Amino acid sequence: MNRRQFFRSSVSAAVATSLWSPYTYGSLLQSLTQASSSINAVTGDGADLVLEKSAVQELGDSLRGQLLVSGSDGYDVARRVLNKSIDKYPALVVRPSGVADIRNAVAFARERDLLLAVKCGGHSFSGKSTCDGGMQIDLSTFRNVRVDRKARKAYVAGGSLLGEIDHECMANGLVTTAGTVSHTGVGGLTLGGGFGRVGRRFGLALDNVTGVDIVTADGQLRHASADENPDLFWGVRGGGGNFGIVTSFEFALHEMQREVVGGNVVWPLADAREVLRFYADYCAAAPDDLYLDFIMVAPPNGADPVVIIHACYSGPKDRADALLAPVTGFGKPLVSQVAAIDYVALQRSGDDSDPRSGGEYLKSGFNDGINNNLIDGLVGGFEPHNDRSTIAFFQQSGGAISRVPSASTAFAHRWASHSVFTVVAWNPTVDRDPHVRYLRNWWSEVEPSTQGFYTNEVSDEAHRTIAENYEGNFERLLEVKNRYDPTNLFRLNANIPPTVTTG
Ligand SMILES: Cc1cc2nc3c(=O)[nH]c(=O)nc-3n(C[C@H](O)[C@H](O)[C@H](O)COP(=O)(O)OP(=O)(O)OC[C@H]3O[C@@H](n4cnc5c(N)ncnc54)[C@H](O)[C@@H]3O)c2cc1C
Structure with missing residues (x-):
């Protein structure tokens, strides 16, 4: 073990132990920083920055929560996000125990222009909640x-x-x-x-x-x-x-009552255009208490691609059958599973099956109505592949969302009937480039029929500017x-x- 590795392992051991013993944290951090050298970091603009060990020690002393560095127990869980193709290494991770810790961490970062990432659920597609060489404030300890x-x-x-x-x-x-x-x-x-x-x-x-x-x-x-x-x-x-x-x-x-009516109706990919046309018309006439998603998905490894309408009806139960019958009765579905269900169970129903948890790349936009050009772009450019999931998704908007004036909050896309996005998700062990290239080409056929993008799904290279958006x-x-x-x-x-x- 060379000197550098020795110091790194001392740091890891000290911080890891401190996680189990908050009361001795200060003294362990002291031994950590005594053994450690300073830490290389970067500013928000990407310039090199050295975090002196005394400053890091002071930060650690100011926290009731945890300060993690590379090798600490919990560091890898914190730095990773849902998108498995993002593999970044913050110089410091702060897991606050309360607001005071967050204030101290923010002050530390601001005084040094240190690059700062903030993580909540870690679902940002482009990995905005982690970073290389900066500080990550991981809010996973901050839940209630x-x-x-x-x-x-x-x-x-x-x-x-x-x-x-x-x-x-x-x-x-x-x-x-x-x-x-x-x-x-x-x-x-x-x-x-x-x-x-x-x-x-x-x-x-x-x-x-x-x-x-x-x-x-x-x-x-x-x-x-x-x-x-x-x-x-x-x-x-x-x-x-x-x-x-x-x-x-x-x-x-x-x-709201606990029981709603919801689930999925599934058709073969061959029916995509007809189902999408039906979906567009049915969405346009839907009451506020009916919510409909459209999903076109090709799983990896040659499994059959399908199109799905996912429904949730949260209005009076006696109206559900009449409202959902046109959906369940459309064409010849492969599967039709729409039934009374506990709302919280429905909210969890996609937690494990959602394909957006491999390496992933996404493009998003908004549309007002689904016209033939949009259908052609989405269905025409859809190419299943053995090494990835290929997905197109319409999330229904409208109703109460559209009745809020667009200047009332900063969110501008009140006019949209849907948020639309295309995603590819691959096993992170395979090369990402062909899948990213494919998605960009596919999106170029869809984009002209959309406007803006969902800021929650911003990709690394936003295809439209923030100001315009x-x-x-x-x-x-x-x-x-x-x-x-x-x-x-x-x-x-x-x-x-x-x-x-x-x-
Ligand atoms: C599987 C999946 C399902 C989704 N479903 C939906 C959906 O149904 N509806 C929908 O609208 N969107 C949906 N999205 C998109 C989602 O809105 C974004 O991915 C969102 O950014 C996730 O928030 P997060 O806190 O999990 O992400 P994070 O990666 O933790 O954070 C995302 C961004 O928010 C900032 N941030 C997080 N917490 C705070 C905070 N407390 N204070 C200040 N900044 C903060 C971060 O710094 C980062 O810039 C989904 C995404 C995924 C991956």
Whole structure:
């Protein structure tokens, strides 16, 4: 073992032990940093930066939570995200035990211009919640949901997962819009939008936010609501993680029965065009309490490609049969599994089967209605492959989402009937390049029939600019960014680069 390896293993051992013994953390960190040399890191702009061991020690001493470095127990779990093709190594990982830790970590990063990533559920397709050489604040230790039944509010810690919200709210006969896979994080999903099975009834996840607590770039904890810091409140509802770390969300809740009617109807790929035309027409006439996804998927290894309509009807039970019969009775389905189901179970039903958990690459857009050009682009360019899942997805919008004026929050795409995306997901051991190339070509046939992109699904090279994407809301967003994050500390997101000059 050379000197460097010795120091690294001493660091690992010290930090790993400290995880099991929080009370001795300070002294273990002391031995860690005494044994260790300084740590190489990078700034937000990518310049080299050296983190002195005394500074790292001071940061560790300031935390009640954990400070992890390469080799520490938990470091690999923290740095990895759902997209298995992302393999990044932060210089430091902070797992906060509370808001004070988040403030200390933010101050440490800001004072050094250290690259900063914030992780909640880790579902960002392009891996925005991890980084090479920066600090990652991993909010997986920061999960809690409290429901105030009388006030119909949920108070949700900024690292919580959607399943926790559904579970706690439904236990009280209440609901708010969450996404369709329960291990998605509340932070990423809500700050950029938040489509889900009850979104057409109750609006996007962000439409239900009535306040947030947020640590901004200056390290201050602020409350943002209609009455307090209203500019920030406007910006966080659609501006993603651009303005700070949300430590707590306050959501409005709605009464809803536990039992809904939902499930999948599956047809062979050969029926794709007809099913998609039917889906387009049926969506256009659907009431707010009916939610319909369309999925075209070719699994790897030669399994038969299929098209699926996924339904969730959350309205009065006696209307379900009549509303869903046209879907279950369309053409000759291979499988038709639509039945009464517990809402929380339906919200978890895709957790293990969702193919978006290999290496993955995605392109997204919005559409208003599904015309023949869009159908041609999607179906015509769809090529199954043995080494990957190939997926096209329409997530239904409209209803209450479209009735919110587009300037009311930073989220601009109120006009859309659907969020549409194409994804390829491959076993991370195979070469990604051919699959990424294929997806870009496929998307080039779809893109002209779409507008903008979903900021929650921003790819590394956004195909449309952020300014264009926010439509009429961009200038106001820029003002909020200039005010609360003038040095662009929070840049690993669909980034709005500030334009103010800082001293
Ligand atoms: C399997 C799967 C299913 C999905 N289903 C849906 C769906 O039904 N509806 C939908 O609208 N979208 C859906 N999405 C997209 C989803 O909205 C985004 O991937 C979203 O970014 C995930 O949030 P996260 O917290 O899990 O991700 P992360 O990777 O942890 O974070 C994503 C971004 O949000 C920032 N961020 C996270 N938490 C905070 C916080 N507390 N404060 C400030 N910034 C924060 C991060 O810094 C990063 O920039 C899905 C994605 C996947 C992979």
